[in-house]
Amino acid sequence: MRVLGVDPGLTRCGVGVVEGAPGRPCTLIAYYVVYTDHGDELPARLLHLDRSLTELVAEHRPDSVAVERVFSQHNVSTVMGTAQASGIAVLAGARAGLPVQTYTPSEVKAAVTGSGKADKAQITAMVTRLLRLPEPPRPADAADALALAICHVWRGGSRSKLAVAADRARRGGAR
């Protein structure tokens, strides 16, 4: 199973692609950080993010997409931009017809480190080890996206695939 993970952000959006199966080691396919300029207007930033994510989904053809869930208790000055970026990320997967699953930061931390309260350094260390990388992913923003993708592989993306199919059948195409 190939999973594209997205750690959403308006200024820096981490993207990680891994391949694997539940209970087996994952393999790194690629990782990226999509940057948008803080000085640009919001429409241009969201458009750039949408195009970049759409391109990466088309390029890597993942079986599913995993996106970090955003909470309002995050940094208030950036949370709105992060929420908008997460909406764009979920949409990029859905527009490609892929199942999209969201995970809380604690779920991701628990999946890769065994603790829902692990810090950033611990996540980076575990991602480096789990993917057998010669050195930590740079920039560090990509490590969270890779952790998300690993989390989704290990939790088995098939459940959400069924859910999405059922959802589609139920909804039909009505506006």
Place this chain on the structure above:
Amino acid sequence: MRVLGVDPGLTRCGVGVVEGAPGRPCTLIAYYVVYTDHGDELPARLLHLDRSLTELVAEHRPDSVAVERVFSQHNVSTVMGTAQASGIAVLAGARAGLPVQTYTPSEVKAAVTGSGKADKAQITAMVTRLLRLPEPPRPADAADALALAICHVWRGGSRSKLAVAADRARRGGAR
């Protein structure tokens, strides 16, 4: 100038289209509320909203799009969905190559009622009067979107058009 206004929401997203010029009366073209089912998964909801807004932009070919700016001090339980919906709305305009402007609720209220602290009933009453409608827009969610569009017409959308063009020229097409 034709403006499409969006009052973003995940469960109910108001859309209003008006035509007019600064300092002149506006004319109603159309209004809608896009609904998504609270029981559906987030990807399906965002996809539905994206498709609906993209269709409405294509159908009405506005000169610009106005979207209400979301603040984190709103209702915490719904603010993330509202922020994601606003990101989708801004993106729908940007993807169509249109200038997109965001306005705070106070700016919109001040534009149509003269007071930044007007309540919902007052906004609906003024939108009905300003557009010379025989009765208030139903459902009421559409009134805020129409108020946004009127606000944008009166403040003259051309400034943001220039800003977007300058922005585009400056950014180029780089990822």
